[in-house]
Amino acid sequence: MKKLQILFLFFLLGHTIHSYGAKADTLQIPSSAMNKTYKAAVVLPSSYAKSKVNYPVLYLLHGAYGHFNDWLSKTPDKNLLHNLADQYNIIIVMPEGETFSFYLDSPVNKGSQFETYITKEVIEKVDNTYRTINDRKGRVITGLSMGGHGALYLSTKHPELFCAAGSMSGAVDMGSLINPESKERVTKLMEPVFGIEGASQEVYASNAVLNMVDKIKSNKLELIIDCGVDDFLIESNRELHRRLVYNKVSHDYTERPGAHTWEYWENALPSHVLFFSKILRNNTVAVK
Numbered sequence: 064m065k066k067l068q069i070l071f072l073f074f075l076l077g078h079t080i081h082s083y084g085a086k087a088d089t090l091q092i093p094s095s096a097m098n099k100t101y102k103a104a105v106v107l108p109s110s111y112a113k114s115k116v117n118y119p120v121l122y123l124l125h126g127a128y129g130h131f132n133d134w135l136s137k138t139p140d141k142n143l144l145h146n147l148a149d150q151y152n153i154i155i156v157m158p159e160g161e162t163f164s165f166y167l168d169s170p171v172n173k174g175s176q177f178e179t180y181i182t183k184e185v186i187e188k189v190d191n192t193y194r195t196i197n198d199r200k201g202r203v204i205t206g207l208s209m210g211g212h213g214a215l216y217l218s219t220k221h222p223e224l225f226c227a228a229g230s231m232s233g234a235v236d237m238g239s240l241i242n243p244e245s246k247e248r249v250t251k252l253m254e255p256v257f258g259i260e261g262a263s264q265e266v267y268a269s270n271a272v273l274n275m276v277d278k279i280k281s282n283k284l285e286l287i288i289d290c291g292v293d294d295f296l297i298e299s300n301r302e303l304h305r306r307l308v309y310n311k312v313s314h315d316y317t318e319r320p321g322a323h324t325w326e327y328w329e330n331a332l333p334s335h336v337l338f339f340s341k342i343l344r345n346n347t348v349a350v351k
Contacts, residue, residue, distance in 0.1 A: 084109050085145035087135060092158065092188045096176040101159035103185060104132050105193070108148040110350065117194045117201070118350055119343045120154045121336065122181070122225075124166065124206025124213045127234070127252070131159040138329045147333060151340045152350035154193060158185045163252040165237065166213030167270055171258040181213075182221050201348040203339040205229030205287070207328045208296070212237070215272040215286075219279050227285035227342045229335045230272075231328050236299040238267035273299060276306045286314035287338045289331050291321030 088105040111118060123144075125133040134144055134157050148155050160166055160177055169175040190197045204225050206214040211233025218228035234240065240249050241261070250261035257266065268274055279286070286307075290300040297318070304316045315338060321327030343349040 085148040086112070087145070090188065090192060092185055094176070094180050094184050096179045096184065097174050099174070101180070102131050103159060103189075104135055104157040105189070106135075106144045106148045106155040106157075107193070108152050108154070108350075110149070110152055111154070111194070114350070115194070116350055117196050117348075118152065118154045119196050119201040119203070119348050120156055120189060120193075121339060122185075122202070122204040122214070123155055123157050123332075124160055124204070124210030125157065126206070126208030126210050126232075127163050129160075129162065129209075131157050133157075137325050139326060140329060143329055143332065147336050151336055153336070153340070153343075154189075154195060156185070156189055160210065160213060161255070163209070163255065165209055165234075165253075165256060165270070166217055167256055169256045172255050175255045177213075178217060178220070181217055182224060186224065196348045198348075199224055199226050200346040201226075201343065203227045203229075203342070205231065205332075205335045205339075206233075207231045207331075208323065209234050211235070211288075212272055215279075215288075216270070216275070218284055219272065219275050219282060222282040222284055225284065226346060227287070227339055229287040229338065230289075230300075231331045231335070232290050232294050232296055232323055233272065233288065233300060233303075234296055235272040235303045237271050238264050239299050241267065273303050273306070276303075276310050276312065279307070280310050280312045285338075285342050286312075287317075287335055288314060289317040289319065289334070291323065291327045292318050293320070293322040294327070295323060 086107045090103045093100040164177040166177045168178040204214045211230030214228050215230050218225040290297050
């Protein structure tokens, strides 16, 4: 009998933790720019339901071949985002970016306008649906691989929207992905953005974060960038770091063991959220 009582207490404890932990929503976000509706995953900290204050928001972008729910379904620790949302009292939003959009507005395809979608339609929908800090001082963005490019690209072009940005294993130089061995395959993947024939190296270069350092410098956004030493994108990230240093752009840059894997990104994300939390506190928008 005593053992049954103990088991019952453990059950109640587990049920209580589950009931009052961070909550994951799926939000339908229509796009008038692309004439379709996409889903976004939203993690709300447990304190959100019991509070009336507005919360800062982290926009977390997925990589190539991925979709909006990758960060919830592919990390080894399936509670990673829930725990981070609770630890830092922050809303985490994971919008759709399709498999190879690079979060750009395609010049040839009206059905691939993800810069407009994220910066205008997603943010507006999130701010109208949840109690958010509807201001750049309470909004940050990061992502992995293609999403790392997207986070730096969108924050650089729209500094009025974000106070800080990050990149994990970012594809910061699209042109470097086009080489004799990969050209046919990558051109096919980029077809929704640049068309059947792809684009010239000049077009890839003009949309690469690697070549936006002057704009990054003038924006004065807080930046955190990291990449695994065994990642195939390490050299382009090192080059971005060198250019930022040369131009005296303040940023946090880290290389750590790891490759282009979910194990690496699971390890990297908490560092990004910690980095952002300090900035949000300095902006006096962090929820205590």
